[in-house]
Amino acid sequence: MKPTAVTAAFATAAPPAQSGKGYNLEEIEQKLAKGAGISGVHKADLPTPSLLLDLDSLEFNINRAADHAKKYGIDLRPHAKTHKTPEIAKLQIAAGAVGVSCATIREAEVLTDAGVGGLLITSELVGPNKIARLLRLARRAPDVMAVVDNPIHAEQLSEAATAANVKLNILIDIDPTGRRSGIAPGPAAVELGKKVDSLPGLELWGVHGYSGASSHVVGFEARKEHSTQYMTPVIDSFQQMAKAGAPARIMSGGSTGTYNIDCHLDGMNELQMGSYIVMDVDYRRIGGASGEVYTDFKPALTVLATVVNKNYDDIATVDSGIKSFATDRTCGPEPLLDGVTYSINGDEHGRLHLENAKVAVNFGDKVELIVPHCDPNVNLYERIYVCRGDNVVEVWKVGARGNI
Numbered sequence: 001m002k003p004t005a006v007t008a009a010f011a012t013a014a015p016p017a018q019s020g021k022g023y024n025l026e027e028i029e030q031k032l033a034k035g036a037g038i039s040g041v042h043k044a045d046l047p048t049p050s051l052l053l054d055l056d057s058l059e060f061n062i063n064r065a066a067d068h069a070k071k072y073g074i075d076l077r078p079h080a081k082t083h084k085t086p087e088i089a090k091l092q093i094a095a096g097a098v099g100v101s102c103a104t105i106r107e108a109e110v111l112t113d114a115g116v117g118g119l120l121i122t123s124e125l126v127g128p129n130k131i132a133r134l135l136r137l138a139r140r141a142p143d144v145m146a147v148v149d150n151p152i153h154a155e156q157l158s159e160a161a162t163a164a165n166v167k168l169n170i171l172i173d174i175d176p177t178g179r180r181s182g183i184a185p186g187p188a189a190v191e192l193g194k195k196v197d198s199l200p201g202l203e204l205w206g207v208h209g210y211s212g213a214s215s216h217v218v219g220f221e222a223r224k225e226h227s228t229q230y231m232t233p234v235i236d237s238f239q240q241m242a243k244a245g246a247p248a249r250i251m252s253g254g255s256t257g258t259y260n261i262d263c264h265l266d267g268m269n270e271l272q273m274g275s276y277i278v279m280d281v282d283y284r285r286i287g288g289a290s291g292e293v294y295t296d297f298k299p300a301l302t303v304l305a306t307v308v309n310k311n312y313d314d315i316a317t318v319d320s321g322i323k324s325f326a327t328d329r330t331c332g333p334e335p336l337l338d339g340v341t342y343s344i345n346g347d348e349h350g351r352l353h354l355e356n357a358k359v360a361v362n363f364g365d366k367v368e369l370i371v372p373h374c375d376p377n378v379n380l381y382e383r384i385y386v387c388r389g390d391n392v393v394e395v396w397k398v399g400a401r402g403n404i
Protein backbone atom coordinates (compact mmCIF):
# COMPACT_ATOMS: atom_id res chain seq x y z
CA MET A 1 0.00 0.00 0.00
CA LYS A 2 1.24 3.40 -0.92
CA PRO A 3 1.61 5.75 2.08
CA THR A 4 -0.68 8.74 1.79
CA ALA A 5 0.85 11.15 4.26
CA VAL A 6 -2.44 11.60 6.05
CA THR A 7 -0.62 12.95 9.09
CA ALA A 8 0.24 16.09 7.15
CA ALA A 9 -3.46 16.92 6.96
CA PHE A 10 -3.80 17.14 10.72
CA ALA A 11 -2.75 20.15 12.71
CA THR A 12 -1.26 18.01 15.47
CA ALA A 13 0.69 14.93 14.49
CA ALA A 14 1.99 14.45 18.03
CA PRO A 15 0.26 12.24 20.59
CA PRO A 16 -2.28 14.17 22.69
CA ALA A 17 -0.93 15.45 26.00
CA GLN A 18 -1.71 13.34 29.07
CA SER A 19 -3.81 14.90 31.82
CA GLY A 20 -4.54 11.88 33.96
CA LYS A 21 -8.19 12.40 34.93
CA GLY A 22 -9.29 9.02 33.57
CA TYR A 23 -13.07 9.30 33.29
CA ASN A 24 -14.86 6.08 32.51
CA LEU A 25 -17.88 5.85 30.21
CA GLU A 26 -20.39 6.01 33.08
CA GLU A 27 -18.80 9.12 34.58
CA ILE A 28 -18.90 10.85 31.23
CA GLU A 29 -22.57 9.81 30.77
CA GLN A 30 -23.36 11.14 34.28
CA LYS A 31 -21.75 14.48 33.51
CA LEU A 32 -23.86 14.73 30.38
CA ALA A 33 -27.06 13.61 32.14
CA LYS A 34 -26.58 16.35 34.74
CA GLY A 35 -26.47 18.82 31.92
CA ALA A 36 -22.96 19.66 33.06
CA GLY A 37 -21.55 19.17 29.60
CA ILE A 38 -18.12 17.71 29.52
CA SER A 39 -16.05 20.79 29.93
CA GLY A 40 -12.62 20.07 31.22
CA VAL A 41 -12.47 16.63 29.61
CA HIS A 42 -9.35 16.18 27.59
CA LYS A 43 -8.89 13.62 24.81
CA ALA A 44 -6.36 11.84 26.95
CA ASP A 45 -8.94 11.41 29.74
CA LEU A 46 -11.06 9.16 27.55
CA PRO A 47 -11.17 5.39 27.74
CA THR A 48 -9.51 3.66 24.80
CA PRO A 49 -10.39 2.67 22.17
CA SER A 50 -12.68 5.66 21.57
CA LEU A 51 -13.93 7.23 18.36
CA LEU A 52 -12.95 10.90 18.04
CA LEU A 53 -14.28 13.53 15.67
CA ASP A 54 -12.27 16.64 14.92
CA LEU A 55 -14.82 19.43 14.80
CA ASP A 56 -12.65 21.87 12.84
CA SER A 57 -12.21 19.32 10.06
CA LEU A 58 -15.89 18.36 10.10
CA GLU A 59 -16.88 22.01 9.71
CA PHE A 60 -14.37 22.44 6.90
CA ASN A 61 -15.88 19.46 5.06
CA ILE A 62 -19.46 20.62 5.54
CA ASN A 63 -18.66 24.11 4.27
CA ARG A 64 -16.63 22.87 1.34
CA ALA A 65 -19.44 20.61 0.11
CA ALA A 66 -22.02 23.37 0.65
CA ASP A 67 -19.90 25.85 -1.33
CA HIS A 68 -19.50 23.31 -4.13
CA ALA A 69 -23.25 22.70 -4.33
CA LYS A 70 -23.96 26.42 -4.37
CA LYS A 71 -21.31 27.11 -7.02
CA TYR A 72 -22.66 24.46 -9.41
CA GLY A 73 -26.34 24.99 -8.64
CA ILE A 74 -26.92 21.42 -7.51
CA ASP A 75 -28.81 20.13 -4.48
CA LEU A 76 -27.02 18.24 -1.76
CA ARG A 77 -28.70 15.37 0.07
CA PRO A 78 -25.63 13.88 1.80
CA HIS A 79 -25.70 10.21 2.72
CA ALA A 80 -26.21 9.77 6.46
CA LYS A 81 -25.17 6.10 6.28
CA THR A 82 -21.64 7.37 6.91
CA HIS A 83 -22.31 8.95 10.29
CA LYS A 84 -25.75 7.66 11.43
CA THR A 85 -25.81 10.61 13.79
CA PRO A 86 -28.63 13.19 13.95
CA GLU A 87 -26.37 16.01 15.16
CA ILE A 88 -24.26 15.71 12.01
CA ALA A 89 -27.31 15.53 9.72
CA LYS A 90 -28.58 18.74 11.30
CA LEU A 91 -25.27 20.50 10.66
CA GLN A 92 -25.38 19.40 7.01
CA ILE A 93 -28.90 20.76 6.60
CA ALA A 94 -28.08 23.98 8.43
CA ALA A 95 -25.33 24.51 5.82
CA GLY A 96 -27.82 24.20 2.96
CA ALA A 97 -28.44 20.49 2.29
CA VAL A 98 -32.02 19.81 1.17
CA GLY A 99 -32.16 16.78 3.46
CA VAL A 100 -30.12 13.63 3.95
CA SER A 101 -30.11 10.18 2.37
CA CYS A 102 -30.45 6.99 4.42
CA ALA A 103 -29.51 3.39 3.73
CA THR A 104 -31.85 1.75 6.26
CA ILE A 105 -35.35 2.31 7.54
CA ARG A 106 -33.91 2.62 11.05
CA GLU A 107 -31.66 5.48 9.97
CA ALA A 108 -34.75 7.22 8.61
CA GLU A 109 -36.77 6.51 11.78
CA VAL A 110 -34.03 7.78 14.10
CA LEU A 111 -33.44 10.90 12.02
CA THR A 112 -37.17 11.62 11.87
CA ASP A 113 -37.40 11.23 15.67
CA ALA A 114 -34.64 13.82 15.90
CA GLY A 115 -36.50 16.27 13.66
CA VAL A 116 -34.41 15.78 10.51
CA GLY A 117 -36.47 16.11 7.29
CA GLY A 118 -35.93 15.69 3.56
CA LEU A 119 -35.06 11.99 3.79
CA LEU A 120 -34.36 9.77 0.81
CA ILE A 121 -34.05 6.06 1.63
CA THR A 122 -31.72 4.69 -1.04
CA SER A 123 -32.21 0.95 -0.41
CA GLU A 124 -35.31 -0.98 -1.46
CA LEU A 125 -37.58 -1.64 1.55
CA VAL A 126 -38.85 -5.13 0.79
CA GLY A 127 -41.28 -7.29 2.79
CA PRO A 128 -44.17 -6.55 5.17
CA ASN A 129 -42.03 -5.36 8.09
CA LYS A 130 -40.17 -2.72 6.11
CA ILE A 131 -43.21 -1.64 4.10
CA ALA A 132 -45.32 -1.16 7.24
CA ARG A 133 -42.56 0.87 8.86
CA LEU A 134 -42.18 2.99 5.72
CA LEU A 135 -45.89 3.78 5.79
CA ARG A 136 -45.77 4.70 9.47
CA LEU A 137 -42.77 6.89 8.75
CA ALA A 138 -44.48 8.55 5.78
CA ARG A 139 -47.35 9.57 8.06
CA ARG A 140 -44.92 11.39 10.33
CA ALA A 141 -42.63 12.59 7.55
CA PRO A 142 -44.72 13.11 4.38
CA ASP A 143 -41.68 14.26 2.39
CA VAL A 144 -39.76 10.97 2.86
CA MET A 145 -38.78 9.29 -0.43
CA ALA A 146 -38.27 5.57 -1.09
CA VAL A 147 -36.83 3.72 -4.08
CA VAL A 148 -38.26 1.00 -6.31
CA ASP A 149 -36.54 -1.19 -8.89
CA ASN A 150 -39.22 -3.64 -9.92
CA PRO A 151 -42.91 -3.61 -10.84
CA ILE A 152 -43.94 -6.20 -8.21
CA HIS A 153 -42.47 -4.05 -5.45
CA ALA A 154 -44.18 -0.99 -6.93
CA GLU A 155 -47.54 -2.78 -6.82
CA GLN A 156 -46.98 -3.95 -3.24
CA LEU A 157 -46.14 -0.41 -2.13
CA SER A 158 -49.12 0.99 -4.01
CA GLU A 159 -51.53 -1.49 -2.41
CA ALA A 160 -50.17 -0.89 1.09
CA ALA A 161 -50.15 2.88 0.67
CA THR A 162 -53.70 2.91 -0.70
CA ALA A 163 -54.96 0.71 2.16
CA ALA A 164 -53.27 2.99 4.68
CA ASN A 165 -54.41 6.13 2.90
CA VAL A 166 -50.83 7.39 2.70
CA LYS A 167 -49.00 8.86 -0.29
CA LEU A 168 -45.49 7.44 -0.89
CA ASN A 169 -42.89 9.48 -2.77
CA ILE A 170 -40.88 7.27 -5.10
CA LEU A 171 -37.64 7.44 -7.06
CA ILE A 172 -36.89 4.74 -9.63
CA ASP A 173 -33.64 3.08 -8.59
CA ILE A 174 -31.51 2.66 -11.71
CA ASP A 175 -28.37 0.56 -11.43
CA PRO A 176 -25.47 2.07 -13.39
CA THR A 177 -23.10 -0.93 -13.14
CA GLY A 178 -23.33 -3.37 -10.37
CA ARG A 179 -26.19 -5.92 -10.56
CA ARG A 180 -26.74 -5.21 -6.85
CA SER A 181 -29.95 -3.25 -6.67
CA GLY A 182 -31.67 -1.07 -9.21
CA ILE A 183 -33.10 -1.73 -12.66
CA ALA A 184 -30.87 -1.48 -15.73
CA PRO A 185 -31.02 1.88 -17.54
CA GLY A 186 -33.11 1.99 -20.73
CA PRO A 187 -36.70 1.28 -21.80
CA ALA A 188 -37.57 -1.02 -18.84
CA ALA A 189 -36.56 1.72 -16.39
CA VAL A 190 -38.64 4.29 -18.26
CA GLU A 191 -41.62 1.87 -18.26
CA LEU A 192 -41.23 1.39 -14.51
CA GLY A 193 -41.29 5.15 -14.05
CA LYS A 194 -44.50 5.39 -16.06
CA LYS A 195 -46.02 2.51 -14.08
CA VAL A 196 -45.21 4.12 -10.72
CA ASP A 197 -46.72 7.36 -12.01
CA SER A 198 -49.93 5.51 -12.82
CA LEU A 199 -50.29 3.58 -9.55
CA PRO A 200 -52.55 4.90 -6.78
CA GLY A 201 -50.84 5.77 -3.51
CA LEU A 202 -47.49 6.45 -5.21
CA GLU A 203 -46.02 9.69 -6.48
CA LEU A 204 -43.09 9.58 -8.85
CA TRP A 205 -40.36 12.12 -8.17
CA GLY A 206 -37.49 10.94 -10.32
CA VAL A 207 -34.46 8.66 -10.36
CA HIS A 208 -31.88 7.40 -7.93
CA GLY A 209 -28.66 6.14 -9.57
CA TYR A 210 -25.58 5.41 -7.48
CA SER A 211 -22.45 4.28 -9.29
CA GLY A 212 -20.56 2.77 -6.36
CA ALA A 213 -18.11 1.19 -8.79
CA SER A 214 -17.01 4.66 -9.91
CA SER A 215 -16.42 6.11 -6.46
CA HIS A 216 -12.99 4.62 -5.73
CA VAL A 217 -11.51 4.42 -9.23
CA VAL A 218 -7.92 5.57 -8.72
CA GLY A 219 -6.89 8.70 -10.61
CA PHE A 220 -9.18 11.62 -11.31
CA GLU A 221 -9.27 11.28 -15.11
CA ALA A 222 -9.99 7.53 -14.99
CA ARG A 223 -12.72 8.15 -12.43
CA LYS A 224 -14.22 10.87 -14.55
CA GLU A 225 -14.34 8.57 -17.56
CA HIS A 226 -15.88 5.75 -15.50
CA SER A 227 -18.58 7.82 -13.85
CA THR A 228 -19.49 9.62 -17.07
CA GLN A 229 -19.73 6.35 -18.97
CA TYR A 230 -22.01 4.67 -16.42
CA MET A 231 -24.08 7.64 -15.26
CA THR A 232 -24.94 8.93 -18.74
CA PRO A 233 -27.44 6.13 -19.55
CA VAL A 234 -29.03 6.56 -16.11
CA ILE A 235 -29.53 10.28 -16.66
CA ASP A 236 -30.75 9.56 -20.17
CA SER A 237 -33.45 7.25 -18.75
CA PHE A 238 -34.42 9.99 -16.29
CA GLN A 239 -34.81 12.43 -19.17
CA GLN A 240 -36.79 9.88 -21.21
CA MET A 241 -39.18 9.45 -18.28
CA ALA A 242 -39.83 13.16 -18.16
CA LYS A 243 -40.30 13.24 -21.95
CA ALA A 244 -42.84 10.41 -21.68
CA GLY A 245 -44.88 12.58 -19.34
CA ALA A 246 -43.89 10.93 -16.04
CA PRO A 247 -43.01 13.69 -13.56
CA ALA A 248 -39.30 12.96 -13.07
CA ARG A 249 -37.85 15.94 -11.24
CA ILE A 250 -35.03 14.61 -9.05
CA MET A 251 -31.93 12.93 -10.50
CA SER A 252 -29.93 11.90 -7.43
CA GLY A 253 -26.60 10.10 -7.18
CA GLY A 254 -22.88 10.60 -6.79
CA SER A 255 -20.26 9.90 -4.17
CA THR A 256 -17.31 11.55 -2.48
CA GLY A 257 -15.15 10.25 -5.33
CA THR A 258 -17.34 11.68 -8.08
CA TYR A 259 -19.03 14.77 -6.60
CA ASN A 260 -16.92 17.10 -8.75
CA ILE A 261 -17.52 14.96 -11.86
CA ASP A 262 -21.24 14.19 -11.63
CA CYS A 263 -22.17 17.83 -10.99
CA HIS A 264 -21.10 18.54 -14.58
CA LEU A 265 -23.30 15.82 -16.11
CA ASP A 266 -26.23 17.48 -17.81
CA GLY A 267 -29.46 16.50 -16.02
CA MET A 268 -27.93 15.54 -12.68
CA ASN A 269 -29.51 17.78 -10.05
CA GLU A 270 -28.75 16.20 -6.70
CA LEU A 271 -25.60 14.81 -5.01
CA GLN A 272 -25.71 12.24 -2.22
CA MET A 273 -22.03 11.94 -1.27
CA GLY A 274 -21.45 10.52 2.21
CA SER A 275 -17.84 9.83 3.22
CA TYR A 276 -16.69 13.40 2.55
CA ILE A 277 -18.05 14.36 5.96
CA VAL A 278 -15.26 12.56 7.87
CA MET A 279 -13.13 10.90 5.14
CA ASP A 280 -10.92 7.83 5.60
CA VAL A 281 -7.63 6.29 4.52
CA ASP A 282 -9.19 4.45 1.57
CA TYR A 283 -10.59 7.63 0.04
CA ARG A 284 -7.30 9.47 0.48
CA ARG A 285 -5.68 6.92 -1.83
CA ILE A 286 -7.86 7.52 -4.89
CA GLY A 287 -6.20 10.79 -5.87
CA GLY A 288 -7.89 14.11 -6.52
CA ALA A 289 -8.27 16.56 -9.40
CA SER A 290 -5.10 18.25 -8.23
CA GLY A 291 -2.82 15.42 -7.15
CA GLU A 292 -2.03 11.89 -6.06
CA VAL A 293 -3.65 12.26 -2.65
CA TYR A 294 -7.32 13.17 -2.42
CA THR A 295 -7.31 16.28 -0.26
CA ASP A 296 -10.64 17.93 -1.15
CA PHE A 297 -11.95 17.01 2.28
CA LYS A 298 -10.10 16.51 5.56
CA PRO A 299 -9.88 13.33 7.60
CA ALA A 300 -11.92 14.08 10.73
CA LEU A 301 -12.40 10.68 12.32
CA THR A 302 -9.79 8.89 14.42
CA VAL A 303 -9.65 6.09 16.93
CA LEU A 304 -7.85 6.94 20.16
CA ALA A 305 -5.69 4.02 21.34
CA THR A 306 -3.20 3.40 24.16
CA VAL A 307 0.28 1.92 23.78
CA VAL A 308 0.04 -1.07 26.10
CA ASN A 309 3.35 -2.75 25.26
CA LYS A 310 6.69 -1.19 24.32
CA ASN A 311 9.12 -3.99 25.07
CA TYR A 312 10.81 -3.82 21.67
CA ASP A 313 12.57 -1.06 19.74
CA ASP A 314 10.89 -1.69 16.40
CA ILE A 315 7.28 -2.34 17.43
CA ALA A 316 4.71 -1.26 19.97
CA THR A 317 1.31 -2.76 20.77
CA VAL A 318 -1.86 -0.69 21.06
CA ASP A 319 -5.19 -1.73 22.56
CA SER A 320 -7.14 -1.36 19.31
CA GLY A 321 -7.55 -4.22 16.86
CA ILE A 322 -10.29 -5.90 14.85
CA LYS A 323 -13.04 -4.71 17.20
CA SER A 324 -11.93 -1.10 16.80
CA PHE A 325 -11.45 -0.79 13.04
CA ALA A 326 -13.34 -1.79 9.94
CA THR A 327 -11.19 -4.41 8.23
CA ASP A 328 -12.92 -4.70 4.86
CA ARG A 329 -10.38 -2.70 2.87
CA THR A 330 -6.85 -3.48 1.74
CA CYS A 331 -5.59 -0.45 3.61
CA GLY A 332 -5.39 -0.29 7.40
CA PRO A 333 -5.70 2.59 9.84
CA GLU A 334 -3.04 5.29 9.69
CA PRO A 335 -1.45 6.45 12.94
CA LEU A 336 -1.05 10.21 13.34
CA LEU A 337 2.60 9.60 14.11
CA ASP A 338 5.14 10.57 11.51
CA GLY A 339 6.76 7.50 9.92
CA VAL A 340 4.73 4.97 11.92
CA THR A 341 2.46 2.34 10.33
CA TYR A 342 -0.13 0.01 11.85
CA SER A 343 -1.23 -3.59 11.36
CA ILE A 344 -4.03 -5.54 13.03
CA ASN A 345 -2.72 -7.92 15.70
CA GLY A 346 -5.87 -9.59 17.01
CA ASP A 347 -9.34 -8.70 18.28
CA GLU A 348 -8.14 -6.21 20.87
CA HIS A 349 -4.63 -5.43 19.69
CA GLY A 350 -2.78 -3.69 16.91
CA ARG A 351 0.91 -3.33 16.11
CA LEU A 352 2.71 -0.05 15.49
CA HIS A 353 5.74 -0.45 13.23
CA LEU A 354 8.46 1.92 14.36
CA GLU A 355 11.41 1.20 12.02
CA ASN A 356 10.93 4.55 10.25
CA ALA A 357 9.35 6.44 13.15
CA LYS A 358 10.23 10.13 13.27
CA VAL A 359 8.68 10.54 16.71
CA ALA A 360 9.21 8.70 19.98
CA VAL A 361 6.53 6.20 20.96
CA ASN A 362 6.45 5.25 24.62
CA PHE A 363 4.63 2.83 26.89
CA GLY A 364 1.30 4.36 27.96
CA ASP A 365 1.15 6.93 25.14
CA LYS A 366 -2.20 7.80 23.64
CA VAL A 367 -2.18 7.50 19.84
CA GLU A 368 -4.73 8.57 17.22
CA LEU A 369 -5.29 6.57 14.03
CA ILE A 370 -7.28 7.64 10.96
CA VAL A 371 -9.97 5.07 10.24
CA PRO A 372 -9.55 2.94 7.08
CA HIS A 373 -13.23 2.95 5.95
CA CYS A 374 -15.46 5.45 7.69
CA ASP A 375 -18.99 4.01 7.35
CA PRO A 376 -18.46 0.60 8.97
CA ASN A 377 -15.96 2.11 11.39
CA VAL A 378 -18.54 4.51 12.83
CA ASN A 379 -20.97 1.60 13.11
CA LEU A 380 -18.59 -0.14 15.56
CA TYR A 381 -19.03 2.62 18.17
CA GLU A 382 -21.91 3.75 20.38
CA ARG A 383 -20.72 7.31 20.68
CA ILE A 384 -18.47 9.83 19.05
CA TYR A 385 -16.33 12.16 21.15
CA VAL A 386 -16.35 15.52 19.44
CA CYS A 387 -13.11 17.43 19.92
CA ARG A 388 -11.95 21.00 19.38
CA GLY A 389 -8.20 20.57 19.36
CA ASP A 390 -7.40 18.37 22.37
CA ASN A 391 -10.59 19.24 24.28
CA VAL A 392 -13.68 17.05 24.18
CA VAL A 393 -16.53 19.47 23.64
CA GLU A 394 -19.49 17.15 22.98
CA VAL A 395 -20.48 13.51 22.89
CA TRP A 396 -22.84 12.43 20.10
CA LYS A 397 -24.65 9.12 20.17
CA VAL A 398 -24.42 7.12 16.95
CA GLY A 399 -28.19 6.99 17.14
CA ALA A 400 -28.91 4.91 14.05
CA ARG A 401 -26.14 2.40 14.71
CA GLY A 402 -26.80 -1.12 13.44
CA ASN A 403 -27.72 -2.65 10.12
CA ILE A 404 -31.50 -2.82 10.07
Ligand SMILES: Cc1ncc(COP(=O)(O)O)c(C=O)c1O
Pocket: 079, 082, 122, 210, 212, 215, 254, 255, 256, 257, 272, 273, 274, 275, 276
Ligand atom coordinates in the same frame (compact mmCIF):
# COMPACT_ATOMS: atom_id res chain seq x y z
C1 LIG B 1 -26.61 4.59 -2.40
C2 LIG B 1 -25.41 5.34 -1.94
N1 LIG B 1 -25.32 6.67 -2.21
C3 LIG B 1 -24.27 7.38 -1.81
C4 LIG B 1 -23.23 6.81 -1.10
C5 LIG B 1 -22.10 7.69 -0.66
O1 LIG B 1 -20.88 7.30 -1.17
P1 LIG B 1 -19.53 7.85 -0.55
O2 LIG B 1 -19.55 7.48 0.91
O3 LIG B 1 -18.50 7.11 -1.30
O4 LIG B 1 -19.52 9.31 -0.72
C6 LIG B 1 -23.27 5.44 -0.81
C7 LIG B 1 -22.16 4.79 -0.10
O5 LIG B 1 -22.00 3.61 0.00
C8 LIG B 1 -24.40 4.68 -1.23
O6 LIG B 1 -24.50 3.38 -0.97
